[in-house]
Amino acid sequence: xxxxxxxxxxxxxxxxxxxxxxxxxxxxxxxxxxxxxxxxxxxxxxxxxxxxxxxxxxxxxxxxxxxxxxxxxxxxxxxxxxxxxxxxxxxxxxxxxxxxxxxxxxxxxxxxxxxxxxxxxxxxxxxxxxxxxxxxxxxxxxxxxxxxxxxxxxxxxxxxxxxxxxxxxxxxxxxxxxxxxxxxxxxxxxxxxxxxxxxxxxxxxxxxxxxxxxxxxxxxxxxxxxxxxxxxxxxxxxxxxxxxxxxxxxxxxxxxxxxxxxxxxxxxxxxxxxxxxxxxxxxxxxxxxxxxxxxxxxxxxxxxxxxxxxxxxxxxxxxxxxxxxxxxxxxxxxxxxxxxxxxxxxxxxxxxxxxxxxxxxxxxxxxxxxxxxxxxxxxxxxxxxxxxxxxxxxxxxxxxxxxxxxxxxxxxxxxxxxxxxxxxxxxxxxxxxxxxxxxxxxxxxxxxxxxxxxxxxxxxx
Numbered sequence: 001x002x003x004x005x006x007x008x009x010x011x012x013x014x015x016x017x018x019x020x021x022x023x024x025x026x027x028x029x030x031x032x033x034x035x036x037x038x039x040x041x042x043x044x045x046x047x048x049x050x051x052x053x054x055x056x057x058x059x060x061x062x063x064x065x066x067x068x069x070x071x072x073x074x075x076x077x078x079x080x081x082x083x084x085x086x087x088x089x090x091x092x093x094x095x096x097x098x099x100x101x102x103x104x105x106x107x108x109x110x111x112x113x114x115x116x117x118x119x120x121x122x123x124x125x126x127x128x129x130x131x132x133x134x135x136x137x138x139x140x141x142x143x144x145x146x147x148x149x150x151x152x153x154x155x156x157x158x159x160x161x162x163x164x165x166x167x168x169x170x171x172x173x174x175x176x177x178x179x180x181x182x183x184x185x186x187x188x189x190x191x192x193x194x195x196x197x198x199x200x201x202x203x204x205x206x207x208x209x210x211x212x213x214x215x216x217x218x219x220x221x222x223x224x225x226x227x228x229x230x231x232x233x234x235x236x237x238x239x240x241x242x243x244x245x246x247x248x249x250x251x252x253x254x255x256x257x258x259x260x261x262x263x264x265x266x267x268x269x270x271x272x273x274x275x276x277x278x279x280x281x282x283x284x285x286x287x288x289x290x291x292x293x294x295x296x297x298x299x300x301x302x303x304x305x306x307x308x309x310x311x312x313x314x315x316x317x318x319x320x321x322x323x324x325x326x327x328x329x330x331x332x333x334x335x336x337x338x339x340x341x342x343x344x345x346x347x348x349x350x351x352x353x354x355x356x357x358x359x360x361x362x363x364x365x366x367x368x369x370x371x372x373x374x375x376x377x378x379x380x381x382x383x384x385x386x387x388x389x390x391x392x393x394x395x396x397x398x399x400x401x402x403x404x405x406x407x408x409x410x411x412x413x414x415x416x417x418x419x420x421x422x423x424x425x426x427x428x429x430x431x432x433x434x435x436x437x438x439x440x441x442x443x444x445x446x447x448x449x450x451x452x453x454x455x456x457x458x459x460x461x
Contacts, residue, residue: 121184129184136180143181146174155300159327162308216285227277228336230270231344231379237263238345239381242404248395255393288335296330299338302352307412321411337377346405347384348413349377 120132120140132138149157158167192200240260247253274280278288304322311319334341339350357364357374367374372384386392402414 122181123184130181131184133180133182138177138180142177146177149174155296156327159300159304160323162305162323164309212285214285215281215287216283219281219283219285221283223274224280224282226270226273227280228378230267230274230277231334231336231341232382233263233266233270235341235344235379235381236383237267238342239347239383242345243393243396243400246404248400251394252396259393289330291335292333293330295335295338296328296333298352299328299333299340299350303338303350318411321408325408334377334379336379339377341379343409344377344380346409347381347401348409349375349380351375351377 121129122131122140122143123129130143132140132143157170161167161170237260240256240263243256244253244260247256281287282291304325308319308322311322328340332340332342334344337349337351338353339348343350354375357367363374370385370388372388376382376384383392387396402410405414
């Protein structure tokens with residue numbers, strides 16, 4: 001099977017390597033030609049791609065709508081966690097302007113020194129100095145903001161950039177600012193050569209692969225399944241707490257209390273078996289922390305942005321609720337699907353890369369017998385399955401479920417209320433019939449007039 005890059009990443013492993021090269025330049029003063037002269041080559045599989053090969057065809061279909069590759073030195077703006085090394089992607093750069101032109105606006109907290117007209121020099125705390133190119137228009141503040149953004153949170157920057165092409169336009173603006181600056185002088189020590197940079201990145205990448213392969217080799221299926229049961233039990237407990245806030249009947253309150261107690265006992269037992277759930281990788285060697293970051297990016301690009309673009313054309317109440325949704329932190333996301341973990345306590349899953357069950361498989365049979373089973377995230381509550389088999393909560397229905405949702409979830413997932421059927425206006429109906437009859441009478445008069453005067457249109461016998 002040919003590997004296809006996940007549509008929601010928008011970046012290849014090569015782009016991630018080039019981002020690290022950019023950070024290396026900013027921190028250690030390597031030659032800018034080693035970064036800006038490099039162009040993206042053929043795409044190579046990303047780390048997270050290997051965990052989603054089964055859904056490559058689905059991603060390829062969505063790629064045109066949701067994926068565009070980053071360029072070399074802007075790769076950090078595309079995908080914050082896909083760099084060749086965890087250390088570089090978490091680096092925070094700190095800068096201070098110590099020399100600016102007297103022709104530019106001077107912030108109050110900047111040190112200023114008179115230099116040549118229109119010349120602006122920015123010095124970072126690591127000693128690397130940057131000069132604005134002649135004829136450029138970006139300010140020192142703009143340049144510092146772009147540099148800082150290279151080590152920032154891309155999802156936070158693009159969370160509200162939902163309009164078609166808006167993230168790309170913002171990236172283009174940042175690229176234009178960066179290209180207006182160059183090193184003011186060689187940094188301390190010699191420039192790193194392309195070969196030295198590549199060797200450093202290759203060593204980091206090899207270490208990342210070794211760590212991932214080592215985790216995959218030690219994969220414990222039973223422990224991984226126990227982790228999923230633990231997450232589902234926690235979601236069950238959350239769901240019962242929501243129900244107990246406003247139970248529909250005494251019988252429902254008693255049953256929800258019983259389910260909550262059972263879930264608590266199950267959670268205690270599973271926690272002893274699982275240990276730290278965040279230390280358990282999947283069969284590909286990917287830890288939950290990395291998968292949560294991946295899923296947050298997918299949530300933003302493939303769910304939030306696409307849904308906002310659709311709802312902006314007519315579903316205004318839903319649009320406003322989703323637009324106002326604050327960005328979840330990566331730690332708040334589910335590692336198994338693209339929903340925030342708290343959504344599972346309401347019975348809501350968001351599986352954007354879900355393929356159909358294989359024909360003739362046991363999964364296909366179960367999915368046919370239990371609608372919604374296949375779409376449910378394994379970390380979500382199992383209350384829907386219980387309800388279908390008559391083993392759930394008494395007196396619980398769709399109306400109660402909608403009522404206990406948060407305003408955001410209700411706006412996103414609850415169906416539109418049925419339209420009230422208005423009583424027919426008998427007067428209006430009769431008036432329409434009268435107009436129709438008058439129009440028919442007028443037509444008949446016209447046909448009679450065309451026949452002209454006569455004694456009759458029939459033949460005498």
